[in-house]
Amino acid sequence: MPDIRLSVNGEAIEESAEARLTLADLLRERLHLTATHLGCEQGVCGACTVLVDGVPVRSCIRFAAACDGQAVQSLEGLEHDPVMEALRAAFTRHHALQCGYCTPGMLIMARDVVLRLPDADPARIRLEMSGNLCRCTGYLGIIEAIHAVILARRG
Amino acid sequence: MKPAPFTYHRAASLEQAVALLAQGGGDTAVLSGGQSLGPMMNLRAARPSQLVDIGRLEALRGISVAEGHVRIGALSTHAAIEDGAVSGPLGRVLARVAAGIAYRAVRNAGTIGGSLAHADPAADWPAALLALDARIHLRGPGGDRAVAIDAFLAGAFETAKAADEVIVAVDVPALGPTARFGYVKFCRKPGEFAEALGAVLYDPGSAQARVVVGATGSRARRLPAAEAGLAAGLSPAAADIAALLAPVLGNPSALVLKRQTAAVHRALQEVLTDA
Structure with a gap:
């Protein structure tokens, strides 16, 4: 069994795990970080999106062993991140969630859009978020919330 | 699961x-x-x-410009290419193709070498790099070899890469100042695999013309008759494209033929229309 050393939300982690353990299951089952949700388990729905070395990736199709030496941030680790604080407030204000299952992945991806694309308009936001599925909201509130944060940061 | x-x-x-x-x-x-x-x-x-x-191998990383071409390390991610890792006109073409692959969270991890090795019939890189005349560098137990992409692509999920070979890099010829690239794919939603795909490279300066149909269910294919017409600056009619595509697609349904014809036709129109 591979020994895996990685950092999760700033904390050094050492785990011995089967090779087939995914990063998502490492986070949820071993570390009890359950903000990361599993939807499709084939990289399509986006619910499991986390940051690896600072960029969003699908944790359901990434083997934990392949993350050795990398820095992982799940939604829990972004609690006090200023962009995430603004996004959480905007998601509440714009009714950007109902059941909440997709929300952790939506927030991780939304933060990436806000930071990477400061000029994004609603059409671009819609395109960028197309890899995250929501079955409740019809997406409008999500797009509006992200756009509101982008506009507020533009000042 | x-x-x-x-x-x-x-x-x-x-x-x-x-x-x-x-x-x-x-x-x-x-x-x-x-x-x-x-x-x-x-x-x-x-x-x-x-x-x-092989995800951490430095030998498979990096992008370098050489005489007449750009060498792209096999581990280059779609996101890096989308963000302009390759400079100049070729870089803009590659960035456009990369930006249309799946979703950003997938592009952050997925690599150009992996896409070519996987050879999904509906994938972007095999079709786009066939239009761009790429060469694939392989390392195996017997040493290095380079294969033209037309010989590399064998079929659905099949390539000329042996089981004990690794893709090291992809060479893509630089584009001349008059080169144009047309790229049209149809998906049910952004980021999904293509249902139809047309990729066209046309350089009136060098009379270079490559017309490719992707998402065929098998490997991406060139359309030599369409290329000959394009090299002469001719814009083929949709009916002529459909006649060329039918045998390549192997008895396609009316829907598939119409969709593929539209993709290739629009890609051709893109390179033949003055910007």
């Missing part, structure tokens, strides 16, 4: 990766970005007994 059990090796060097593949036999799989292999293993559509992870 979860993958079937397997053993995992992280290759410390390209030599070690090739040696592990040579020892491993047919059911050893190469892991780079894992954005196709991961889902297939979760669905148990792929059940390799052993993975050789």
